[in-house]
Amino acid sequence: MQPTFVLVHGAFANSFSFAPLQAELGLLGHRSIAVDLPGHGFQATFTHAYQAPQDPAGLASAPGSIKGVTLADNVAHLIGILERAKRNGPVILVAHSRGGITATAAANARPDLIDRLVYVSAWAPVDLTVNDYYTEPEMATVDAASLMSALAGNPAELGLLRVNFRTADPNALAALKAAFLADGTDEQFLTFLNTFQPDENLDAGGPADRAQAATWGRIPKTYIRLADDTSLPLALQDRLIREGNELTPDNPYDVHTLDGSHLKWLVAPAPAARLLAELATLPAPSTLT
Template sequence: MIPTFVFVHGSGSSAHAWSATQREMAARGHRTLALDLPGRGAGFTQAYYEQDLETFAAEPSAAIGSTADDFTGEVVDAVHRVRRHGPVVLVAHSFGGLPVTAAANAIPELIDRVVYVAGQCPVERAPWEYPSLPEWSSADVFGAMAPLMVGDPARQGFIRTNWRGADRARRIALRDAIAGELTEEEFLAVVVTSQPDEVFWLGDTAWDIRADKDSWGRIPHTFVKLTEDRSMPLAAQELYIAEGDALTPDNPFDVRELESSHAGFFRRKPAELAGILDDVSVGAGAGSR
């Protein structure tokens, strides 16, 4: 049976990010569904567009009302909706790995494979503990984003980033950290579509999501390493893989590689990613449970 691929975006992103990959998947005969996680579009206001920074900083956010259960529920609901058509493969990028891992813990019997594209897959630690480890020490993204942060996330209850406020030098720093292979013009499209507001999950015990051996561990799982990633360094990706393999040694990660930055593949290598997903789909379809 032909599986349905459910795509889950990362932080500051939306379903739109997967559009080129979905076109490539459709050309290969696959069904796909890209999700908008809760709060998408929050912060796209007149004040943000016009860079009325005083008003923008004071505006409320839809992200503040979104919980870990809401994010997980969005994924679980999507799986239930498409499962009647056949096998289901969840594909998560970056932060999207958290709600996907939680969904895999909750409904393993409905999921035929989980694919992490440089996605967070915590096993031994809380998700927010990983960036402080040595494996993350070469990450450039935190320093590049810090000057664009608006307000105090811990006080506000959400993370607000003024992407439109980046001057050329800051955009180049962001591009180098997130999608270094893109041209300046191509990266402008990333800035324009990036979501200003994100849920504040750091340190929130409700977001202490970890792969569970008896549920997540039953599902075949693939990790696509992004070998030129400067946001989630290769060593950090390999740590997730090593911890997952130690948790379920009889069901280790199927590891693939894509020569890409953290987000450059969306524009530069959608066909290559689709080729990897097409390959794993053969096993997902044959192994429908």
């Protein structure tokens, strides 16, 4: 039976990010669902202060709908979608970037709903929490200070992360492009930036949300490395793969590599779509049946 791809976006993103990929998958004969996690997509907050001309003070203080949204909320929402998708046959859960945190927690809770778990340069925490990985040597090349130059407001006061993706500051824009789409044109970069939403929740999970061998470890899993990713560096991707394999040596990652930056696979999705289509034909490892 044909599987359904369930696509989970990263931070500040939404289901809109996956439209070109879904078109490619559809042309290859595959059905897919792009998820909007709580507070994303049409549930997101775009204040008048975010429009042009911008009101920096208003942007820094306006409330956002994503305040109070937790990882548990994301997981519950995703599980509800997985339950519905599973009624129609096998499910391949594909997570990008921060979406990997939600996918990992959902796999911990309901492995029965997922026939294959695919991370695309995504967080799959095993030994540490996500926040702790940020202090590790593999993340030393990430220019966090430059990225924070576009931050709008105090996260502690707002109860959320807010980034002004519509900034005209050339230094902030250069930092964002270097982090996410250095191999894209300026036009592609600005177009993608305008699909982002300004707000993201603060809950990146904790120790209990790391991958669990007894549940997450039962699911066939693939890691798609993005070779030129600077926001989730290749060294960190490889560490996550290594730790996952050490946790479940009888069920190691099926590993593939795509050229490109953190967002290039979504801007030019044909290679990724072909790879995902190939994964749809893989049988489950015999040790797990």
